[in-house]
Amino acid sequence: MIELRIHGRGGQGNVVAAYLMAAAAIKEQRYGQAFPAFGAERRGAPVQAFVRIADAPIRRRSQVAEPDFLIVQDQALLHVPGVLVGLRSGGGILVNSVDSSEQLTEQLGHPTIAFGATALAQRHLGRPVPNTALLAAFLSLSEVLPLGSLAAALSERFKGKVLEKNLSLIEDAAQQVPGGVWRENRND
Amino acid sequence: MIEALEGSQALARAVVLCRPGVVAAYPITPQTHIVENISKLVADGVTDLELVSVESEFSAASVAMGAAAAGSRAYTASASQGILLMSEVLFNISGLRIPLVMHCANRAIGAPLNIWNDQSDSMAVRDAGWIQIYCADNQEAIDSTVQAYRIAERTELPVMVCVDGFTLTHTLESLELPSQEQVDGYLPDYVYRRSLNVRQPISQGTLVGPDVFPEARHSHHQALINAIPEIERANADWAAVCGRDGGALLTVEGDPDAEIGILAIGSTIGTLAEAMEEFPDYPKVRLIKLRVFRPFPIEALRAACAGLRKLAVIERAFSAGMGGIVGTEVRANVPGVTVYNYAIGLGGRDIPLTIYPRILDAIAGDDTRFQILDVDLSRLPEEDR
Numbered sequence: 001m002i003e004l005r006i007h008g009r010g011g012q013g014n015v016v017a018a019y020l021m022a023a024a025a026i027k028e029q030r031y032g033q034a035f036p037a038f039g040a041e042r043r044g045a046p047v048q049a050f051v052r053i054a055d056a057p058i059r060r061r062s063q064v065a066e067p068d069f070l071i072v073q074d075q076a077l078l079h080v081p082g083v084l085v086g087l088r089s090g091g092g093i094l095v096n097s098v099d100s101s102e103q104l105t106e107q108l109g110h111p112t113i114a115f116g117a118t119a120l121a122q123r124h125l126g127r128p129v130p131n132t133a134l135l136a137a138f139l140s141l142s143e144v145l146p147l148g149s150l151a152a153a154l155s156e157r158f159k160g161k162v163l164e165k166n167l168s169l170i171e172d173a174a175q176q177v178p179g180g181v182w183r184e185n186r187n188d
Numbered sequence: 189m190i191e192a193l194e195g196s197q198a199l200a201r202a203v204v205l206c207r208p209g210v211v212a213a214y215p216i217t218p219q220t221h222i223v224e225n226i227s228k229l230v231a232d233g234v235t236d237l238e239l240v241s242v243e244s245e246f247s248a249a250s251v252a253m254g255a256a257a258a259g260s261r262a263y264t265a266s267a268s269q270g271i272l273l274m275s276e277v278l279f280n281i282s283g284l285r286i287p288l289v290m291h292c293a294n295r296a297i298g299a300p301l302n303i304w305n306d307q308s309d310s311m312a313v314r315d316a317g318w319i320q321i322y323c324a325d326n327q328e329a330i331d332s333t334v335q336a337y338r339i340a341e342r343t344e345l346p347v348m349v350c351v352d353g354f355t356l357t358h359t360l361e362s363l364e365l366p367s368q369e370q371v372d373g374y375l376p377d378y379v380y381r382r383s384l385n386v387r388q389p390i391s392q393g394t395l396v397g398p399d400v401f402p403e404a405r406h407s408h409h410q411a412l413i414n415a416i417p418e419i420e421r422a423n424a425d426w427a428a429v430c431g432r433d434g435g436a437l438l439t440v441e442g443d444p445d446a447e448i449g450i451l452a453i454g455s456t457i458g459t460l461a462e463a464m465e466e467f468p469d470y471p472k473v474r475l476i477k478l479r480v481f482r483p484f485p486i487e488a489l490r491a492a493c494a495g496l497r498k499l500a501v502i503e504r505a506f507s508a509g510m511g512g513i514v515g516t517e518v519r520a521n522v523p524g525v526t527v528y529n530y531a532i533g534l535g536g537r538d539i540p541l542t543i544y545p546r547i548l549d550a551i552a553g554d555d556t557r558f559q560i561l562d563v564d565l566s567r568l569p570e571e572d573r
Binding site (some may be wrong): 015018019022023026027029031033034035036037038054055057058061062063115153156 | 190191192194303306325354355356358359360361362455456457458461462465511538539540541
């Protein structure tokens with residue numbers, strides 16, 4: 001089983017990101033589970049959501065305490081207490097950031113990839129919503145699921161222009177990070 | 189077909205598959221998504237049910253009651269404080285023996301204000317005379333929704349299908365909805381024998397004096413007891429239709445020969461089941477999932493507990509000043525078994541896998557007093573510990 005924790009801020013599509021990832025797993029005939037940890041729901045507040053992907057039915061409903069990977073939608077959240085807690089040793093962190101991956105890896109003590117998802121999203125969607133770009137980058141890094149499964153999950157949730165723009169965004173995002181570098185960090 | 193669905197979204201579709209004529213509800217987190225999704229299905233033309241916007245939960249329950257009494261299959265849903273605001277009507281619905289189905293998206297009750305999951309709301313209305321079904325997962329919640337209409341209409345008793353708020357309602361997972369043909373074949377058209385009809389006028393809800401009130405109460409109690417075989421049949425018949433069996437009154441897994449058992453209600457069971465595999469240093473137990481809480485399935489419970497020495501009852505609510513609700517009822521009905529009773533996960537506190545060894549450590553001793561097992565006493569002043 002692979003467990004992810006996605007950190008973001010209210011309004012960044014954190015829950016949708018988790019739902020899309022689990023839906024992509026289900027599209028691949030695997031089992032997926034995703035749920036948010038709701039807090040005070042308001043724009044800008046730190047929020048988190050959890051994803052599990054497995055080859056057998058997932059029955060546990062506990063929050064993901066020891067994630068294999070973290071996706072962090074806002075670099076400033078790295079300074080919020082608890083964001084890095086429980087990350088499995090060797091587990092990777094994907095951060096929406098324009099800083100250098102090497103510097104962040106050294107700073108955080110975990111393999112970290114910095115990826116400027118906001119600018120890329122702005123270019124494709126015309127809106128600074130980084131969630132789908134980060135998902136695509138994560139799939140590219142970890143190869144947990146093929147990118148096509150994310151496209152299929154997006155196609156179920158969005159239509160028309162929004163879908164088209166997101167599909168072009170994830171194609172682009174997947175190319176922006178080194179493919180497969182986190183294959184060995186997986187725990188499944 | 190397996191789909192990736194959020195619990196609420198799946199429940200909305202399950203309700204619509206049952207072809208209710210009237211849905212009335214007032215939004216309250218975490219129930220809101222269910223009715224929102226129903227309204228989308230109405231807007232999309234998937235169903236032509238009448239969605240009635242009301243100004244409170246009291247009205248929501250009243251509209252649903254009136255619609256069901258007037259001969260239309262009806263539905264409502266609520267949670268937490270909303271259930272409490274409905275509570276007067278809930279007693280009327282069951283007392284009038286009106287077959288209605290509702291979801292309770294289980295949530296804590298304030299004060300202190302808390303929007304998260306526990307089961308204080310449905311437990312607070314356990315004596316309202318409704319059948320109560322607690323779902324372990326969203327698939328069971330879908331299947332229980334369809335079964336609930338069959339049970340309600342055959343027994344003329346309302347059914348509350350309880351789904352843990354957020355933990356189930358806001359979780360997206362692999363789910364399978366039945367086909368319309370499957371539901372139509374299982375669930376006949378709505379018939380209510382005392383349906384309000386201007387051509388054959390009857391009175392309902394009239395004053396009942398001491399001369400017959402105890403008989404009316406007895407008959408209601410007996411109807412709930414008599415519902416047990418109907419609940420079992422509804423489950424078996426549905427399993428024959430769709431191949432899924434969520435268990436009728438309760439189910440047992442784990443080690444059937446274990447002398448130690450854990451009984452839980454609602455979505456906690458899955459976490460306990462996986463935790464049992466994750467802690468090989470701890471023995472496997474007999475894990476009992478109690479699905480039906482009203483009527484209380486005494487015979488099935490005794491059979492499930494046969495041979496047990498110790499049983500831990502885990503619940504997400506309690507009666508302040510007394511202790512566990514489920515635990516107290518179980519203790520009263522399983523002679524010879526030492527019952528330990530813990531509340532966990534109140535107000536949405538996460539229930540981690542480590543709860544399993546914690547429960548087993550707690551029941552190793554002789555102290556059977558009720559405890560909130562995951563409480564942190566160090567955060568309380570001395571006199572409150």
